[in-house]
Every structure is written in structure tokens, then in C-alpha cells.
Amino acid sequence: MEVREQENAISVRDVTKVYRLYDKPVDRLKESVSFSHKNYHRDFYALSGLSFEVKKGETVGIIGTNGSGKSTILKIITGVLTPTTGQVDVNGKISALLELGAGFNMDYTGIENIYMNGTMMGYTRKEMDAKLQDILEFAEIGDFVHQPVKTYSSGMFVRLAFALAINVDPEILIVDEALSVGDVFFQSKCYRRMEEIRKKGTTILMVTHDMGSIIKYCDRVVLLHKGEFIAQGPAGRVVDMYKKILAGKLEDLKAELEAQRTAAVSEAAPSGENADAGRSGGLLSDFFGGMDVDSLVADQVAKKEFLSGDGAGSAPAAYKGLMRDQLTINADRTEYGDGRAEIYDLGLIDARGNITNLLLKGEEFTIRECIRFHADIPAPIFTYTIKDKKGTELTGTNTMFEGADIKPVKNGDEYVVEFTQKMTLQGGEYLLSMSCTGFEAGEHVVYHRLYDVTNLTVISNKNTVGVYDMESQVKAEKRNTDE
Numbered sequence: 001m002e003v004r005e006q007e008n009a010i011s012v013r014d015v016t017k018v019y020r021l022y023d024k025p026v027d028r029l030k031e032s033v034s035f036s037h038k039n040y041h042r043d044f045y046a047l048s049g050l051s052f053e054v055k056k057g058e059t060v061g062i063i064g065t066n067g068s069g070k071s072t073i074l075k076i077i078t079g080v081l082t083p084t085t086g087q088v089d090v091n092g093k094i095s096a097l098l099e100l101g102a103g104f105n106m107d108y109t110g111i112e113n114i115y116m117n118g119t120m121m122g123y124t125r126k127e128m129d130a131k132l133q134d135i136l137e138f139a140e141i142g143d144f145v146h147q148p149v150k151t152y153s154s155g156m157f158v159r160l161a162f163a164l165a166i167n168v169d170p171e172i173l174i175v176d177e178a179l180s181v182g183d184v185f186f187q188s189k190c191y192r193r194m195e196e197i198r199k200k201g202t203t204i205l206m207v208t209h210d211m212g213s214i215i216k217y218c219d220r221v222v223l224l225h226k227g228e229f230i231a232q233g234p235a236g237r238v239v240d241m242y243k244k245i246l247a248g249k250l251e252d253l254k255a256e257l258e259a260q261r262t263a264a265v266s267e268a269a270p271s272g273e274n275a276d277a278g279r280s281g282g283l284l285s286d287f288f289g290g291m292d293v294d295s296l297v298a299d300q301v302a303k304k305e306f307l308s309g310d311g312a313g314s315a316p317a318a319y320k321g322l323m324r325d326q327l328t329i330n331a332d333r334t335e336y337g338d339g340r341a342e343i344y345d346l347g348l349i350d351a352r353g354n355i356t357n358l359l360l361k362g363e364e365f366t367i368r369e370c371i372r373f374h375a376d377i378p379a380p381i382f383t384y385t386i387k388d389k390k391g392t393e394l395t396g397t398n399t400m401f402e403g404a405d406i407k408p409v410k411n412g413d414e415y416v417v418e419f420t421q422k423m424t425l426q427g428g429e430y431l432l433s434m435s436c437t438g439f440e441a442g443e444h445v446v447y448h449r450l451y452d453v454t455n456l457t458v459i460s461n462k463n464t465v466g467v468y469d470m471e472s473q474v475k476a477e478k479r480n481t482d483e
């Protein structure tokens with residue numbers, strides 16, 4: 001869907017939502033009757049100074065860990081909640097699917113609720129009469145529409161709520177996690193319908209914990225954490241940032257984003273030394289980074305030469321003969337980890353032993369990862385993931401899933417890990433990610449992770465349907481009717 005520039009469907013400006021929290025219920029009463037206006041509460045910021053915009057026709061996702069304020073901002077946009085400070089402007093007729101049951105009167109029947117919601121959206125009874133059949137057909141809850149909704153199962157509820165929200169021709173559709181309820185067939189029907197209305201130009205704002213849907217449907221994603229705006233951008237990239245938060249790397253992420261901002265500012269106004277300082281700052285947490293700043297800067301200098309493809313002549317000795325020199329390495333990759341392991345080289349090797357990004361469908365290939373350890377680690381895990389261009393994880397595995405015999409390592413040890421498999425993906429462009437991780441005291445630890453570090457170009461001389469080829473064996477027997 002082409003986004004019409006400049007026209008905002010939703011504009012959220014500096015929105016803050018503060019809740020007053022009282023340790024005991026009686027404190028609320030004490031505060032309300034206190035002559036000296038004594039405070040008995042603590043302020044809790046469910047949202048702090050949040051700003052973002054949704055353009056007309058865009059599908060935008062909001063993601064973040066539990067309690068990050070996703071539902072709160074949706075409720076403010078739909079007018080269910082008022083912000084403590086800040087402003088929200090909405091340009092268009094909103095239809096919202098908030099938490100289960102919101103907007104429904106439990107004692108009314110399904111039909112009565114349909115008409116009540118229609119009236120609230122500004123439709124006349126006659127207009128709703130015209131929409132009723134579509135809503136009922138979509139909901140498929142049969143005679144239950146004549147029963148009070150308090151008798152509905154959660155699945156029936158979501159069927160009716162979604163059927164209603166999506167069949168009233170909204171200009172803006174807001175969906176909060178609701179699709180996780182209901183059976184798989186209904187969910188897939190809802191997604192198909194959402195795709196249809198998206199193509200018609202409806203603006204969609206959605207909250208979900210399902211990263212697959214975020215990547216598949218969203219043009220742009222806003223990442224929140226504890227009520228604060230962290231980042232926004234293309235879905236695949238922001239989902240990777242979110243995973244970083246899940247891996248306990250919020251501070252690293254913030255530092256990286258700050259460095260990127262500084263680099264962007266310096267690049268916008270390059271002025272001698274400052275511009276360079278900004279740029280190298282942006283790279284500090286980047287690819288193959290060491291632990292101390294001096295070696296990091298040296299590493300970045302080396303990396304720049306390596307990436308600029310100056311050839312072996314100009315590459316520092318440490319990088320001579322590395323497999324990655326023969327691959328296209330993504331300058332825009334994401335990298336993090338606590339530095340106890342370092343993936344210092346990687347290779348993609350085709351069936352003839354060539355190191356190459358070009359792989360033939362149907363042939364075996366190997367992903368090779370070379371890891372150096374800077375600490376003792378009892379049980380490292382080595383992984384790879386292949387994603388499509390939109391960021392959907394198509395396949396991947398790791399040495400733990402595969403039951404590989406991985407020994408404990410000491411500081412200074414190295415591991416070379418190879419994953420060999422047949423390329424069954426369809427012809428096209430894919431991205432490879434890899435990491436060295438582990439579990440310590442039950443916690444998942446990332447020692448070094450490289451997202452989208454290189455590409456796989458799959459060449460195919462036989463097309464099949466979908467993402468990959470199951471290599472079907474076909475048996476077809478012609479039977480003559482006269483035999």
C-alpha cells in the first residue's frame with residue numbers, strides 16, 4: 001500500500017499517563033480528606049512523553065515487554081482513557097478491537113451490541129442494517145447472536161468483536177492482541193480480511209506479542225519499554241531490537257541508538273574531525289567488536305578496510321585469509337553480546353567447496369562459524385537463523401537442538417562449528433544470522449550475536465509454491481477407462 005506522504009491518521013504528541021499508586025486502600029481516602037493536602041501516593045508513569053505518528057494507509061505495530069504501555073496508548077488513542085498530559089489527534093473513523101469485552105454490554109444480545117456499537121461509531125440504524133449480514137456471516141456464531149453476550153465463550157466473543165470491528169468500514173482499525181484468541185481457522189480468516197482492508201487503504205495500528213504477524217503485516221513498528229519510546233523503524237529491524245531487550249541488553253541498545261543518532265547528526269552536517277568522531281562512535285558496538293575501546297577503534301579501522309573491499313594488500317594481517325573476505329557482509333547488520341565469545345569469522349560453502357553467497361537450490365551447503373572465547377564457558381550453544389527480507393524467521397537450528405557434543409571452553413579457546421544441510425528454500429534473497437549463546441543459572445545469555453550478517457542468494461532451476469521445497473516424490477499413474 002502506498003502511503004500518502006504527510007497525511008497523519010494518528011498523531012501522538014508528548015503523551016504521559018500517570019497513575020497514582022497507594023500502598024493501602026485507606027491512603028486514598030486519607031489523601032482526599034487531608035486539609036494539608038498531604039500526599040499518600042506514589043506516581044507511576046505508565047507512559048512518559050510518548051510521541052509518534054501513523055500516516056494514512058500505514059500499518060503500524062507497537063511492541064514491547066509486558067507493562068510497557070502498549071494497551072494504555074491504544075486506549076488513549078481510542079478515547080477510553082485520557083492522557084495526564086500531551087495530545088492525541090485522530091483523523092478518521094476509528095474501529096477498535098481492544099481487550100476482550102471492551103465496548104460490549106454484557107446483558108445485551110450479540111445483535112443489540114452490534115447496533116449499540118454502530119451507533120457509537122456514528123452509523124444510523126439503516127446503515128447498520130446493511131452491514132448486519134456481513135457481520136453475522138463473518139462471526140459464524142449462529143443463533144448465539146440472540147443470546148446475551150455474557151453467555152459467550154471467549155472464542156465466540158472475539159468472533160463477534162472482530163466481525164464487528166472489521167465490517168464497519170473503519171478508516172482506522174486498532175487491534176490489541178485480540179487475534180491470539182480464537183481457533184487457527186478464524187485467526188487466518190481475520191488476517192486475510194485485515195490484509196483486504198489494508199489494501200483498500202485503511203490505517204491499521206496493532207499490538208501483538210506475535211512477532212511473525214508484526215513482520216508480516218507492519219510497514220513500521222514502534223518499540224516501547226516501561227512507558228518510554230525506544231525506537232521506531234522497519235519491522236524486522238525493530239523486532240531484532242526488541243529481542244535485544246528480551247536478552248537483557250536494553251542499555252547496550254540505548255547506547256547504540258544514541259550513537260546512531262549522533263552519527264546521523266554528524267553525517268547531516270559533516271565538519272572535519274567531528275564528523276569522523278560521530279561516525280566511529282556509531283560503529284563502536286558494531287561487528288566483531290572487542291571489549292576495550294582502543295581495540296574496538298582499531299578493530300573498526302580494520303573493519304572499514306575489510307568492508308570497503310580494498311583487497312588483501314591493504315587488509316591488516318589479522319584479517320588475511322578470512323572466509324568473510326570472500327562474502328558480502330551486511331554493513332547494516334545488528335550485533336551485540338557480552339563479549340565473552342567473539343564470532344571472528346564466518347563462511348558459506350557450496351557443494352563444490354567455494355566460499356560464496358550464491359547457493360543452488362537442491363544442493364548441500366555449509367554454514368561455518370569460527371568463535372574465539374574470552375572467558376571460561378561451561379556449555380556454549382552455536383546457532384544460525386535464516387530470515388526472508390521482511391525479517392520472518394524461515395528456519396534455523398543450534399548445537400543444542402541438534403544434540404551436538406560441545407565441550408566446555410576456556411579463555412583463549414576457539415571453536416569451528418559447521419552446519420551442513422541441503423538448500424531447500426525457493427530461489428530468492430535471504431539473510432543469515434548467527435550467535436554464540438548459553439544458559440547460566442537458568443538465564444539465557446548472549447555471548448555474541450550477529451543479526452543479518454550476510455545474505456544467501458538461492459538460485460533455483462525448479463519452482464515450487466511457497467517458501468521451501470519439500471522435495472515431493474511424484475507418482476502419477478494413468479488409468480484407462482476401457483481396461
Ligand SMILES: Nc1ncnc2c1ncn2[C@@H]1O[C@H](COP(=O)(O)OP(=O)(O)OP(=O)(O)O)[C@@H](O)[C@H]1O
Nearest residue numbers: 019020044046064065066067068069070071072073
Ligand atoms: N488503572 C491502573 N492503575 C495503575 N497502573 C496501571 C493501571 N492500568 C495499567 N497500569 C500499569 O501501566 C503499565 C502499562 O500497562 P499496559 O497494559 O499499557 O501495558 P502493555 O504494554 O499493554 O502490557 P501487556 O503486554 O502485558 O499487555 C503497567 O505497568 C500496568 O500495570
